[in-house]
Amino acid sequence: MNLEKSKKLFTKAQKYIPGGVNSPVRAFRGTGITPPFITRANGSRVYDEDGNEYIDFVNSWGPMILGHNHPKIREALNKQLELGTSYGAPTGLEVEMARLITEIVPSVEMIRMVNSGTEATMSALRLARAYTKRGKIVKFAGNYHGHHVIENTTVANYNDIEGIKSIFRESGEQIAAVIIEPVAGNMGVVPAKQAFLDKLREITQKYGSLLIFDEVMTGFRVSLGGAQSLYNIKPELTCFGKIIGGGLPVGAYGGKREIMEMIAPLGPVYQAGTLSGNPLAMTAGLTALNILKQNPGIYYQLEQKAKRLQEGLGANINRIGSMMSVFFSDEPVFDYDSAKKCNTKMYAGYCKSMLEKGIYLPPSQFEAFFISYAHTDEDIDLFIRNCHG
Numbered sequence: 052m053n054l055e056k057s058k059k060l061f062t063k064a065q066k067y068i069p070g071g072v073n074s075p076v077r078a079f080r081g082t083g084i085t086p087p088f089i090t091r092a093n094g095s096r097v098y099d100e101d102g103n104e105y106i107d108f109v110n111s112w113g114p115m116i117l118g119h120n121h122p123k124i125r126e127a128l129n130k131q132l133e134l135g136t137s138y139g140a141p142t143g144l145e146v147e148m149a150r151l152i153t154e155i156v157p158s159v160e161m162i163r164m165v166n167s168g169t170e171a172t173m174s175a176l177r178l179a180r181a182y183t184k185r186g187k188i189v190k191f192a193g194n195y196h197g198h199h200v201i202e203n204t205t206v207a208n209y210n211d212i213e214g215i216k217s218i219f220r221e222s223g224e225q226i227a228a229v230i231i232e233p234v235a236g237n238m239g240v241v242p243a244k245q246a247f248l249d250k251l252r253e254i255t256q257k258y259g260s261l262l263i264f265d266e267v268m269t270g271f272r273v274s275l276g277g278a279q280s281l282y283n284i285k286p287e288l289t290c291f292g293k294i295i296g297g298g299l300p301v302g303a304y305g306g307k308r309e310i311m312e313m314i315a316p317l318g319p320v321y322q323a324g325t326l327s328g329n330p331l332a333m334t335a336g337l338t339a340l341n342i343l344k345q346n347p348g349i350y351y352q353l354e355q356k357a358k359r360l361q362e363g364l365g366a367n368i369n370r371i372g373s374m375m376s377v378f379f380s381d382e383p384v385f386d387y388d389s390a391k392k393c394n395t396k397m398y399a400g401y402c403k404s405m406l407e408k409g410i411y412l413p414p415s416q417f418e419a420f421f422i423s424y425a426h427t428d429e430d431i432d433l434f435i436r437n438c439h440g
């Protein structure tokens with residue numbers, strides 16, 4: 052495979068950008084692959100500087116649930132472009148975005164738009180501390196909530212009911228919040244067990260700690276209402292990102308009115324953003340969410356496509372809806388320790404050989420594959436054939 056132009060760009064990039072990339076996983080480290088530098092994307096495909104075409108199972112790490120360059124999103128963006136790109140003032144687009152999310156996700160009574168998932172979780176944690184007047188946060192090993200440092204944290208084992216009980220027995224009264232990916236996607240895809248999330252809901256309520264669902268990845272992905280609708284659990288706060296931006300930079304956090312009303316200018320928790328609620332991002336996100344809401348069959352079809360891929364690959368796979376992971380391990384993966392047992396070298400080799408065959412996979416065992424509505428059965432079958440061939 053010819054990656055000459057990408058190689059040259061990567062060398063140049065490393066002079067000016069740490070590691071040559073603006074987000075570490077894009078460097079394809081440890082895979083022996085030069086990251087293809089992408090020039091365009093359409094439907095299920097991405098194209099690189101050297102003219103290589105790939106079937107994309109990264110999908111910008113989740114946002115592109117409808118596939119790349121969706122005509123309706125493009126059209127809406129073109130219209131908005133005529134009207135300007137940022138005002139730093141309130142818009143009707145933001146109101147509609149907030150209304151729509153609160154309609155689809157009932158636990159969210161009020162919502163604040165930010166610019167990334169990192170910002171969403173950081174702000175939600177600050178809010179939780181202010182609301183509860185407590186300092187401690189519980190998070191889970193193998194979960195990712197963005198690159199900010201979460202201080203005063205206890206790290207618990209995912210899917211471990213006894214572990215969480217013991218943490219609350221010891222310091223429950225000091226715990227402001229438990230933050231969790233209800234379906235983890237950052238140690239590979241690892242769904243929480245229903246009984247585990249039920250216990251977490253029960254115990255946080257008992258101790259007056261907030262439950263924060265980080266649905267940056269799962270929101271509008273695993274079902275229209277996200278993981279909380281699949282598991283039928285109402286967290287106090289939820290963080291969003293990815294899909295709600297329709298491919299543009301975005302994040303949001305929302306939840307119970309009484310808690311959200313602590314945010315400035317209503318309350319003492321100061322949180323602001325020059326580009327928050329950006330009209331282009333709102334336009335792309337609203338268009339995507341409206342398409343998803345008005346066509347519930349999309350989720351059924353995503354399930355069928357993803358199931359076809361899972362059955363065709365026939366490996367050690369965890370999957371919830373259209374997010375899945377192929378684990379290079381003989382054992383089930385249900386927490387971070389079991390995820391770490393995977394053979395990451397073998398995964399890297401697999402990723403490399405697939406890329407050479409035109410299948411673009413996440414270059415890390417611990418990232419999810421995303422299936423989009425633009426993937427055809429032929430795309431899926433081509434992946435399966437290449438994998439077995």
Ligand SMILES: Cc1ncc(COP(=O)(O)O)c(C=O)c1O
Pocket residue numbers: 112166167168169170172195196197198232236237265266267268292293301302
């Ligand atoms: C569950 C989860 N939370 C938070 C983030 C951070 O979002 P962002 O990369 O937009 O800052 C991510 C990013 O992948 C994520 O998967």
